[in-house]
Amino acid sequence: MRLTVAEEDVRRKAVDLGLIEDGAPLPAALRSRVVAVLLQEQAPRMRQTDTPVAASIRVQPGGGVEVDGRPFPWVVQADTIEVTLDPSGAGLVRLTIPTKSVEIIKSESEHTT
Numbered sequence: 001m002r003l004t005v006a007e008e009d010v011r012r013k014a015v016d017l018g019l020i021e022d023g024a025p026l027p028a029a030l031r032s033r034v035v036a037v038l039l040q041e042q043a044p045r046m047r048q049t050d051t052p053v054a055a056s057i058r059v060q061p062g063g064g065v066e067v068d069g070r071p072f073p074w075v076v077q078a079d080t081i082e083v084t085l086d087p088s089g090a091g092l093v094r095l096t097i098p099t100k101s102v103e104i105i106k107s108e109s110e111h112t113t
Helices: 007-016 028-049
Strands: 057-059 065-067 082-085 091-094
Touching (some): 007 028
Antiparallel strands (some): 082 091
């Protein structure tokens, strides 16, 4: 999934944040901060609509991981599992999967320039 931010949106958000006056140039040192804010605002919408969400994840002693009741690949490194929980009980689990090869397949729209 590709995330893009238009320059007009960056400039408008910088004004909204009070970093610059309308029409003033945005200092390069502040641009990445403004882009980060814009992407953070987009992230919740993307997570809910574009990303599949597991119903349950069970991390067992010794590093065994089950996603929706099915064993996750055995190559998960148990010492690099990061779990973040919301008060609601929902959360985010980050796993590290070592590999000797990674293939990234572009969509048809990314092949054309």
